[in-house]
Amino acid sequence: MANRNWIPVRGAQGRHSRQAHADLPDGAFEREISKEGFFGPAAFIYHRHPPTGWVGFEGPLRPRAFDLNRLNEAAASPWSAPVVLHNAAVEIRFWALAAPMPSLARNADGDQLLFIHRGRGELFCDYGRLEVRAGDYLYLPRGTMWRLAPAEPMSILMIQATNTHFTLPDKGLLGGHALFDPALLDTPALDEAFRAQQEAPGEHRVEIKKRGQVSVVTYPYNPLDAVGWRGDLAPVRLNVADFRPVASHRYHLPPSVHTTFLSDRFVVCTFAPRPFETDPGALKVPFFHNNDDYDEVLFYHAGDFFSRDHIEAGMMTFHPSGFTHGPHPKALKNMLVQTKPATDEYAVMIDTRDPLEVGDAAQVVENPDYVNSWRPAP
Template sequence: MKKWIYRPHIEGNASRQAHADLPEGTVERELGKEGFFGPATHMYHPRPPTGWKSWEGPLRPRAFDCVRIKPHGHSPWDAALLLHNAALRMRFWTCRESMDHLARNADGDELLFVHNGSGELYCDYGHLAIEAGDYIVLPRSTMWRIDCAAPMQMLLIEATNSSYTLPDKGLVGEHAIFDPAMLDLPRIDDAFKAQQQGAAAARDWAVRIKRRNEVSTVVYPYNPLDAIGWHGSLHPVRINVRDIRPLMSHRFHLPPSAHTTFVAGRFVVCTFTPRPFETDPGAIKVPFFHNNDDFDEVIFYHAGDFFSRDNIHPGMITLHPCGFTHGPHPKALGRMLQQTKPGTDEYAVMIDARDALDIDEAATAAEFHDYHRSWQQK
């Protein structure tokens, strides 16, 4: 356990309660450690701390439009690499037709998030029907393929040399956010048994294995997804964002870490789902300005009305690297204390990465280059 240098102190005109009862005419800025889990200080400013006039240099907020990324091939190893570091590889994949081979990731667990479309996933463990809004966790080296009737778009998040686990839910207990009983598992059902039979099952099957970001191909003279049964506690799981029940407080705006869905070695995956706005008159009702200086923050916008952002549509990604303050856009800030509707209407996937992320060519080619100007008052 870390022994932080810790002595709570109030200086000047400040609120005693974070995210509520701000001094009149001020906005709040949080300076925190360890992604909202460590010590923090709350500053109160007369102007938004995002009121910059100009920006030079490589560090800046970034936005990318995945809708503009052209599909390449029908294998997950053809997917466009967007962001990466030693612990994480984030790709965007348009699966235009059913896979004629099996994929296997030997570099780490794979998390699939289905943005559009639906299909059937077959893997070592059986069959799962998948659709928009599904998370599918595939343990490292699972063999799998997807059958799709129409193109599917997916965000692929690799936990490089690591595993996905569930977050520690602390005082609220194991059944908060989602009960583990809500996790669906692959089944050895009729659909799985059917793909083990007939001419398609008798042909050669290629397994494309990714290891150290290079792909090797192993060919079988039969379909290797031929299990007749299994037992154990290692297996893929699926949950849909509709089944996630967010933590809420009507008197206090909770930080993004309250919405953690999966935890990997050097990053976490959080999910934003619709929820009521805070009702306490003094509580802020938008994300607070913050310096999340131990993490790079990535958000993939899946569906709905993204209440803290302007000019963002489904399929876009924002990257807020550590080193500067970020928070709501001006239009959202105008509703800091009073909203015009009872709750949020958004689904988004957030990744907090402990190590700096590199931006790859596919993301740069789909970048909205003036995103850093979007905080400037019109």
């Protein structure tokens, strides 16, 4: 983020906390309004009622939820997988793959991130072979030629950095080995299984996506025929079980602290099990906030999603920028005291700087009642 000369304000009125997200005035609910996600100036408003206690909500700003489990028609090509959300900087698809890909794929539109939600199998690519399983992130640099061979049916969240790259976040004072050690990033191997697949007879197709259109190149041999490679660019694998989230026992940290991959106009974050805050005055649930600069997307992978009700693995929520949101009423009951020592959820968060459009396929599997899930119980 570029340095900005923000308009200087230092003010306070009425009953308020001296520390954000802790020691709230009795009976009050805190709402954060901030710039640049959680990195710019912020104000904290203390309300008598939960800021999400609406009884009606109409218009395109409404929060939305999609049950991606229902997008279960297997597609042989990733470029046939349905688009869930998209804008000029990112494309999010959900792909059900039941059998080995009959053709190779290559994305010329940008770097690709595959998150394996379910299943296991093998990735074959220009650089060799990798075994993959549920919970794996697979980073595929733009232009990589690849195919997946499932050992069991797979469900895959696909995130494209359109016309640009994925990088790692600057971990700052935490040091380069926080969140995950780069030594955990596995690269493909030119092993015996990779060499064996080079001998597959017949013609081999490569489906290349560029500007959203697919071109097909056919070879009389298997083009995954590398005998070696060197350099500092390659696909990598990282499993969410190896992600070690930052925790604070006295302060509820914003979700951006879990940033795992960066792109130019969006970030990808990982929610993994962590201890709840133990300070008596600290919030133990996400704080109410207006994220007026980013659309927020959350894909639920596994576990018990402590801040959401009626959400299951394989579902995705979409909160447009400008929408005030926070924990559901059931979770809000545990705002200051939790019933267990730690979270046990895994989820992938995507925050985009530009507004997202909803794909046709996502609208078919939408839960239109999601907007009412914040209503207080009668």
